[in-house]
Amino acid sequence: MAHPMRRVAVLGSTGSVGTQTLDVIRAFPDKFDVVALSAGKNLGLLAQQIDEFNPEYVLCEDSEALKSLPGRDCGSLEEMATLPEVDVVMVSTVGSAGLLPTVRALEAGKSVALANKEVLIMAGEQVMDASRRFNNQILPVDSEPSAIWQCMLGERDAVRKLIITASGGAFRDRSPTELGNVTPEEALNHPTWSMGRKITIDSATLVNKAFEVIEAHWLFDMPYDKIDVVIHRQSIVHSMIETADGIVKAHLGSPDMRYPIQYALSHPQRVFNPGLKPFDPVETGSLTFEAMDPQLYPCFELAIDVGRRPGTWGAALMGADEAAVEMFLENRIKFTEIPDVIRAVVDQHTPKDSTNLPNLDEVIQTARWASDTARATVVGSSN
Numbered sequence: 001m002a003h004p005m006r007r008v009a010v011l012g013s014t015g016s017v018g019t020q021t022l023d024v025i026r027a028f029p030d031k032f033d034v035v036a037l038s039a040g041k042n043l044g045l046l047a048q049q050i051d052e053f054n055p056e057y058v059l060c061e062d063s064e065a066l067k068s069l070p071g072r073d074c075g076s077l078e079e080m081a082t083l084p085e086v087d088v089v090m091v092s093t094v095g096s097a098g099l100l101p102t103v104r105a106l107e108a109g110k111s112v113a114l115a116n117k118e119v120l121i122m123a124g125e126q127v128m129d130a131s132r133r134f135n136n137q138i139l140p141v142d143s144e145p146s147a148i149w150q151c152m153l154g155e156r157d158a159v160r161k162l163i164i165t166a167s168g169g170a171f172r173d174r175s176p177t178e179l180g181n182v183t184p185e186e187a188l189n190h191p192t193w194s195m196g197r198k199i200t201i202d203s204a205t206l207v208n209k210a211f212e213v214i215e216a217h218w219l220f221d222m223p224y225d226k227i228d229v230v231i232h233r234q235s236i237v238h239s240m241i242e243t244a245d246g247i248v249k250a251h252l253g254s255p256d257m258r259y260p261i262q263y264a265l266s267h268p269q270r271v272f273n274p275g276l277k278p279f280d281p282v283e284t285g286s287l288t289f290e291a292m293d294p295q296l297y298p299c300f301e302l303a304i305d306v307g308r309r310p311g312t313w314g315a316a317l318m319g320a321d322e323a324a325v326e327m328f329l330e331n332r333i334k335f336t337e338i339p340d341v342i343r344a345v346v347d348q349h350t351p352k353d354s355t356n357l358p359n360l361d362e363v364i365q366t367a368r369w370a371s372d373t374a375r376a377t378v379v380g381s382s383n
Contacts, residue, residue: 028271057071127218142215143259145216152241164239171296187204210304
């Protein structure tokens with residue numbers, strides 16, 4: 001049976017997930033139509049994408065350059081996410097920029113393919129509430145929540161535990177004393193995945209894994225004490241679920257982000273993409289699992305602890321981490337100082353004493369405050 005073409009807006013089209021999304025769309029010209037593209041500062045790549053995919057709407061940070069690009073300027077990411085011509089919004093922007101577009105898209109009747117996990121860290125309750133109220137689906141794009149989502153098909157009421165796998169990041173074989181002098185270049189050398197700079201550093205600190213635990217808590221309505229993390233170096237088992245009878249279902253596949261992107265875009269269909277390497281169990285060989293050493297990853301427990309708190313705590317965590325990662329990449333702090341910066345900011349956060357959920361503006365303001373406070377904390381300590 002023929003299915004109608006799915007019309008897609010890609011927010012963050014020049015980043016790692018954005019370019020891989022367009023890779024998938026390129027493989028299925030009869031299934032997907034790119035209606036809108038947004039990018040930050042990479043105007044050269046955006047111009048190439050516009051030339052290839054011919055979107056009706058475009059957006060970039062440089063308002064002057066935008067005037068010279070073909071396509072209609074839609075004003076903001078929120079407007080792009082709510083275009084009547086769009087069916088699916090791929091949110092692959094980094095940080096707080098993805099929050100308002102995600103919620104507005106859900107309110108406007110769109111499916112949201114969510115690659116930006118910070119959205120749920122900042123405002124998980126508000127985002128899931130919008131998804132329920134407007135009966136629109138969030139399609140997880142991260143490999144781990146996508147794996148859990150797929151394992152849970154047909155099992156929703158029988159799931160006892162989620163098991164999220166972690167590669168351990170670039171420094172999984174270093175001792176805590178060796179981590180003080182690692183460089184940004186070393187941290188960006190992830191052992192199994194090709195990802196953006198921010199998420200690669202978050203993988204090295206395991207903040208990223210803590211974010212995935214928080215993300216899974218919201219997406220699958222699962223208590224934190226029923227979400228485990230294990231180190232799995234090969235990145236072949238993307239996550240697992242344990243069912244009520246003690247059976248474990250695992251999702252296996254090559255470590256390629258295009259697989260979860262493709263599933264989110266084509267759901268509930270499964271489509272074969274000859275451009276993706278299929279999983280070969282013989283070629284892969286042994287799969288190993290080991291406990292996580294919390295000494296190596298002080299950010300993990302810190303992030304989980306803060307993420308459990310309601311209100312604006314998640315936004316403070318996200319903003320502090322974003323700034324700390326940027327400062328490490330700028331060689332302004334050591335790798336081992338990232339948790340210190342996050343903790344210093346969180347210790348200064350005073351949420352409003354209210355029984356009501358914070359509105360989205362308050363959430364975004366908190367993230368901005370946390371980022372500014374992190375930078376001021378480092379400047380203050382260096383003087």
